[in-house]
Amino acid sequence: MLRLRNVDLAYGRIQAVRRVSLHVGAGEIVALIGANGAGKTTLLTAVSGLMRPAGGVMEFDGGDLTRMQPDAIVRAGISHVPEGRLVFGPMTVEDNLLLGSFSRRRFGRRLDVRDELDRMYTMFPRLHERRAQAAGTLSGGEQQMLAIARALMAKPRMLLLDEPGMGLAPTVTKEIFRHVVELRDALGLTVLLVEQNARAALRIADRGYVLETGRIILQGQAGELLANRDVQRAYLGRDLDRETQPARAE
Template identity: 70%
Template sequence: MQPTLLSLKNMDVFYGRIHAVRRATLHVRQGEIVALIGGNGAGKTTMLCTISGLIRPGQGSILFGDTDLVHRSPEQIVRAGISHVPEGRLVFSPLSVEDNLRLGAYTRSRFRQRASIAEDLEIMFAMFPVLRERRTQAAGTLSGGEQQMLAIGRALMARPRLLLLDEPGMGLAPLVVKDIFRHIVELRDRLGLTVLLVEQNARSALKIADRGYVLENGRVILQGTADELLANRDVQRAYLGRELEE
């Protein structure tokens, strides 16, 4: 069994008086794809933002290996080995595809890693050939699927060990979503990357995940292997619907 890479224990997160995440405990092992599923407002995005340092937890612990992340800045967390692809992709629209990718390596640029950054840029272009074709094109002119590939590539330029993916399939056509999810599995299989995935399409997420957690009103109410959650009648009724019959 692979070692635990990320561990959350009894984590609470507040937005003012709103208790957004309640005593959340979960873990992600090295090399796993772990899915977080749940309805709107369940706390999934809040959990990712807390791990990446954009939100401070009210209490609880967040360990990345032996590193306590609770009091680390987002930049320090990126340096530690975590990259976050946010909901909505948030590419820098006026900048070129290549400049967006290079910005993903901003934590490395001050350490004179020009050669390795150039090498990683070529790896991204090999992994996502359409980005090479659009290399000089403004990111804002790309299709939704191309922007999602760019957002993932930008995150990978930081050389993370853990990738946080928030709704990578949002607003994309089913065939494009299938392609994005194929890339996620490829990242795990080829690069050994660990992935914590938030996705509204629960069935698609669980089909590529090793394990999953179900969130409801900020609480982890269920966990198990992906197959166990796909077969769970409560999960089917609440989050899968007729998708399971397709």
């Protein structure tokens, strides 16, 4: 569905991503993991059209994304849930959701979004309870649910999720990731997931890529990456060589 080939991305003279190639198949959850500054967010920014590649090709469902405008990319079927959630704080929960359907209501198309709102409220009952509340007064987990639901209001086929667990308690992160799996299973949604909590991301993903200083250094099935010693040592907080050494006698 999504295919990147030899993509280069730069901020002025600083090259952030170097010749990255990856693909995400329809109905997959693919995790992109790596340390801060590896280029993960930059890559999602480019896919959603907010940054132009310095080189390479980006394709979605056979169409060329490389020079498309962000609104056209949304209409093509890709929605981006940005790092930090970026909900409109003074606006109500429901008004935030309605903004998510803006691309579907343009150009004179009269589409009733009430069914879509009801579906979001069924999926995220807490948003229904708080629909008249200012988005800025929600908890971090509720704001993340709102950001995801707002993106879904555009009826995407693919969701770009940037650090959905950032700043959230482990139990809340687990709930958010459960929703991500439900979206894939119930709606057939395709997900490209950027997440620093590599263990949590790989546990729900089908496949994964490891990005380091702007380059893909490793890829594979999620289970294989979870079992990989280098990944465990660098991103999962474990040193298996040390764990398997016999304890020193005191």
